[in-house]
Amino acid sequence: xxxxxxxxxxxxxxxxxxxxxxxxxxxxxxxxxxxxxxxxxxxxxxxxxxxxxxxxxxxxxxxxxxxxxxxxxxxxxxxxxxxxxxxxxxxxxxxxxxxx
Ligand code: HEC
Numbered sequence: 091x092x093x094x095x096x097x098x099x100x101x102x103x104x105x106x107x108x109x110x111x112x113x114x115x116x117x118x119x120x121x122x123x124x125x126x127x128x129x130x131x132x133x134x135x136x137x138x139x140x141x142x143x144x145x146x147x148x149x150x151x152x153x154x155x156x157x158x159x160x161x162x163x164x165x166x167x168x169x170x171x172x173x174x175x176x177x178x179x180x181x182x183x184x185x186x187x188x189x190x
Contacts, residue, residue, distance in 0.1 A: 103115060110159045110160065113156050117160055131170050132169070
């Protein structure tokens with residue numbers, strides 16, 4: 091995943107500006123604010139599951155050909171957070187420890 095922080099944001103929605111943005115805006119910001127997207131991080135399958143859930147329970151329509159486009163976008167920019175380097179070095183490999 092690409093860190094969303096370093097990318098240009100759409101001023102209306104705060105969503106990352108990308109090729110698929112208009113499709114995502116058309117399908118995903120008419121019932122609720124884009125905040126629901128911005129607050130979440132899921133894998134592609136996780137996003138698909140959310141879409142299915144909205145389709146079952148919230149009258150979200152069939153996205154048809156747009157579904158893979160929307161999923162590509164969500165998985166790419168709103169995928170699970172990659173843990174930043176935590177400041178510790180990696181353990182040294184193959185150390186022979188003294189027996190005390
Ligand atoms: C037909 C209306 C509708 C559309 C269109 C819609 N949603 Fe939703 N969505 C909802 C409703 C209703 C909720 C529940 C809101 C709440 O809990 O306050 C929701 C909740 C969510 C949540 C939060 C789920 C959670 O587990 O808390 C996410 C994320 C989300 N939508 C993403 C999307 C995405 C991505 C799209 C575009 C594919 C989309 N929504 C399009 C109706 C819609």
